[in-house]
Amino acid sequence: MTAGTDWTWEYDGYEAADERLRESLCTLGNGYFATRGAFPECVADEVHYPGTYVAGCYNRLTSDVAGRRVENEDMVNVPNWLSLRFRPVGGEWLVPDAVTVLDHRQVLHLASGLLERLTRYALGEGRALFVRQQRFVHMADPHLAVLRTEFTAEGFAGALNVEATLDGEVTNSGVARYRALDGRHLTHVHTGTAAPDTVWLRCRTRTSDIRIGMAARLTADAPVADRHEGPCATQRVRLDLAPGRTVTVDKTIALHTSRDPAISDPLAAAIDRVGRAPGFDDLLEAHLTAWDRLWRRAxxxxxxxxxxxxxxxxxxxxxxxxxxxxxxxxxxxxxxxxxxxxxxxxxxxxxxxxxxxxxxxxxxxxxxxxxxxxxxxxxxxxxxxxxxxxxxxxxxxxxxxxxxxxxxxxxxxxxxxxxxxxxxxxxxxxxxxxxxxxxxxxxxxxxxxxxxxxxxxxxxxxxxxxxxxxxxxxxxxxxxxxxxxxxxxxxxxxxxxxxxxxxxxxxxxxxxxxxxxxxxxxxxxxxxxxxxxxxxxxxxxxxxxxxxxxxxxxxxxxxxxxxxxxxxxxxxxxxxxxxxxxxxxxxxxxxxxxxxxxxxxxxxxxxxxxxxxxxxxxxxxxxxxxxxxxxxxxxxxxxxxxxxxxxxxxxxxxxxxxxxxxxxxxxxxxxxxxxxxxxxxxxxxxxxxxxxxxxxxxxxxxxxxxxxxxxxxLTGLETRSGALWLDPVPLPELSSYGFAVQYQGHWGVRLRLERGRLEIAVPSSDRDPIDVRLPNRTVCLQPGETYQLMLPD
The missing domain is CATH 1.50.10.10 (Glycosyltransferase)
Structure with a gap:
């Protein structure tokens, strides 16, 4: 079920059958890379698919299909930076398909490019763990992403194990009908430690030889340990929970590839960038400012x-x-x-x-x-x-x-x-x-x-x-x-x-x-x-x-x-x-x-x-x-x-x-x-x-x-022959709205369609006037002028 305001997109309750759709519609990105809106504690399976994709990062593989050799180039699912799982000490890892979910709500905040998730896991005997997560793929710095996780114990005190991973054991397997094709695009996966709170992963694509570097910094009010197993770099922290007290873990990652300009090595660039990145609040402030600029233009x-x-x-x-x-x-x-x-x-x-x-x-x-x-x-x-x-x-x-x-x-x-x-x-x-x-x-x-x-x-x-x-x-x-x-x-x-x-x-x-x-x-x-x-x-x-x-x-x-x-x-x-x-x-x-x-x-x-x-x-x-x-x-x-x-x-x-x-x-x-x-x-x-x-x-x-x-x-807006052409045909269901456009150097030319009226306003500037061609006349609008056209019934 979807609810929300004009500036949020919300899902209430957990529905495994809807998870893939929600992940797509809750994807966060910044034009450089994007990550699907999956549960960080879940691995890729028939329900969940936590993919991350870098614009322009492709790899070509050949597969045997129906008795023929078939070559395909794919946008690569790069290592999963999102992974973060948790469990009570001595208990099972908490995932929505194996543990009772008492409440779940997912909110995509459109104005801020922030995905918020609130889930309450049942632990039995009246105990529950409330998990609130906020994540964003940074719009100001296109190589950064952040995941904040807040844990609150309800009705119990105890220890919680948390593991945050950079997972290089991913494949392209998100589309069922492509699974007959080879989806193993990554090779030469190596992991390591850069600092007490920072781990790294590097790999490359198998044929296009794009090198990928990723580094993750984990911040918590407890010592952070790391472990490297095969293609995964995992950071571990043990949190002591008290009833009603919230404990926070922040995971900040940096991602670079060898296609990036002005770097010598993607791994070195990722380690350096995550090391220089400020804390959650400062990163969020810069991210919000960047989104505000985007919304003003669009x-x-x-x-x-x-x-x-x-x-x-x-x-x-x-x-x-x-x-x-x-x-x-x-x-x-x-x-x-x-x-x-x-x-x-x-x-x-x-x-x-x-x-x-x-x-x-x-x-x-x-x-x-x-x-x-x-x-x-x-x-x-x-x-x-x-x-x-x-x-x-x-x-x-x-x-x-x-x-x-x-x-x-x-x-x-x-x-x-x-x-x-x-x-x-x-x-x-x-x-x-x-x-x-x-x-x-x-x-x-x-x-x-x-x-x-x-x-x-x-x-x-x-x-x-x-x-x-x-x-x-x-x-x-x-x-x-x-x-x-x-x-x-x-x-x-x-x-x-x-x-x-x-x-x-x-x-x-x-x-x-x-x-x-x-x-x-x-x-x-x-x-x-x-x-x-x-x-x-x-x-x-x-x-x-x-x-x-x-x-x-x-x-x-x-x-x-x-x-x-x-x-x-x-x-x-x-x-x-x-x-x-x-x-x-x-x-x-x-x-x-x-x-x-x-x-x-x-x-x-x-x-x-x-x-x-x-x-x-x-x-x-x-x-x-x-x-x-x-x-x-x-x-x-x-x-x-x-x-x-x-x-x-x-x-x-x-x-x-x-x-x-x-x-x-x-x-x-x-x-x-x-x-x-x-x-x-x-x-x-x-x-x-x-x-x-x-x-x-x-x-x-x-x-x-x-x-x-x-x-x-619906406005009949055309840009041709050096003029703006307008011939409105509003629909009753979409008859009142406004927007601003950039036209030939004029920033913020505003059009407003109201019931029975179209208004066009040219902002004050030192630019040339704009010719506006209407169905039965031509109007020359000087900077700073506004014109209204009454529409026929």
């Missing part, structure tokens, strides 16, 4: 209620995964945060849903995430060459070095079979990267990035699309064949020998957009930079003419007056949706259900998630109509409305992103059903709507997307 002022509480929780987890510390790292956007091992910690296209929020609050973080992509541009160009194309082919799943990390086999839990995985054909990830480059530069005004690294990425992505397009004489148009769209259910035509689909509408339209925007950027480049870029990439006028042609002639299929998801979609069989809804409680993963029956979703007009409708998520109605017009198609309101209805009836929402996109699109279309899908996006992780997946890690794209829904979706 705060969302929304009315009390469930939606407001969930949005704050989502914002909290976005900030923990991608904080200002991220700006100093070479990392991408992990689709499942730093919260678990699902998707193996890989980077997909989720930045498409994350960066639009960050652009307007933490542009320095957006820039760093785009630099992650630019550093891997050479690898993307190599991938394109291997595919026989020019330009850049970015991977669907990325990790350490930018090569394609998408698995070639995946397990269907319904049938127990390992099946071919063709999702690496989702080449549209390149368009997502280009879109993020453009959106970041429009919002931030970062011309330097656009004219250098951004232009280079745009050029190579556009070059790939132009080289992928094949002219069809019979159509008089260019076509892109052999791809997979965002839907993911459909990866081939029925009974086809080769995977891939032709003319996925989302892929083709976004490819046309990339080509158009890139031509604009190249035309606007200062001449010296333009000449240097063209010489370095070998781009000539003939290619540019080809881009212009392809950007106007890419084929978009239609059937029955709607946009086809891909060529031939309308010829597929209709699915008996009622039959499957009656037979199964949950049909979100319809592909797995059909495969277990010996059938395939490729035969049906059934989609996993928004595909065609993604176009309505990326582009405003006016911009989308303009794109189709450039391609020689007429997209009027009637055609788009029919298209929305058509795919609403044929989508199973097997992705947390689907509800978000549908809610966004329906809100823009002013549909009453919009709130139902918005609620699904809001509750996706907290209610575990995907059936057990939240315990494997949060869905970061969906969380950030709900924030962007209230920031851009």
């Amino acid at each position: 705060a969302l002022d929304i009315a009390d209620g469930e939606a407001g509480s969930i949005l704050r929780l989502h914002l909290f987890h976005v900030l923990q995964t991608l904080s200002p510390h991220t700006a100093d790292l070479d990392v991408g956007v992990p689709a499942r945060g730093l919260h678990g091992e699902a998707y193996r910690g890989h980077v997909f296209w989720d930045e498409l849903f994350v960066l639009p929020y960050l652009n307007l609050h933490f542009p320095e973080v957006s820039r760093a995430l785009l630099r992650y992509r630019h550093r891997r541009l050479d690898e993307a160009c190599t991938a394109a060459l291997k595919a026989g194309r020019r330009g850049a082919l970015y991977p669907w799943q990325s990790g350490s070095d930018g090569r394609e990390e998408t698995q070639r086999l995946h397990l269907n839990p319904h049938s127990g079979r390992w099946l071919p995985d063709h999702s690496h054909l989702q080449y549209h990830v390149g368009s997502a990267i280009a879109y993020n480059v453009w959106q970041y530069c429009e919002a931030s005004g970062d011309a330097e990035f656009l004219h250098t690294k951004g232009a280079e990425m745009l050029l190579q992505i556009a070059r790939f699309w132009a080289d992928s397009a094949v002219y069809d004489e019979s159509l008089g148009r260019h076509r892109i064949r052999g791809v997979v769209g965002p839907d993911e259910y459909h990866d081939a035509y029925p009974d086809a020998k080769l995977p891939g689909l032709d003319d996925n509408a989302y892929t083709n339209v976004t490819a046309a957009w990339v080509l158009t925007r890139t031509l604009e950027v190249l035309q606007a480049l200062p001449e010296p930079r333009r000449r240097e870029l063209l010489e370095r990439t070998g781009l000539d006028g003939g290619e540019l003419e080809q881009w212009e042609d392809v950007s106007r002639t890419l084929h978009v299929p239609f059937h029955r007056g709607v946009i086809s998801q891909f060529e031939g979609y309308g010829d597929l069989a209709e699915l008996d949706w009622d039959r499957y809804r009656k037979r199964y409680d949950d049909i979100r993963r319809l592909d797995r259900i059909l495969e277990a029956e010996g059938d395939t979703v490729n035969r049906y007009q059934a989609s996993k998630q928004a595909d065609v409708l993604m176009l309505g998520y990326l582009f405003s109605p006016a911009e989308l109509q303009s794109l189709f017009s450039r391609l020689g198609y007429r997209l009027d309101e009637g055609t788009w409305s029919r298209t929305v209805d058509y795919y609403l009836d044929r989508t199973s929402h097997g992705s947390t992103l689907s509800g978000l996109v549908h809610g966004w699109v329906l809100a823009r279309a002013r549909r009453a059903e919009a709130w139902m899908f918005c609620q699904e996006a809001l509750r996706g992780d907290i209610a575990d709507l995907q059936g057990g997946t939240t315990g494997e890690g949060i869905h970061l794209g969906a969380m950030a997307g709900t924030l962007d829904l209230v920031q851009r979706g």
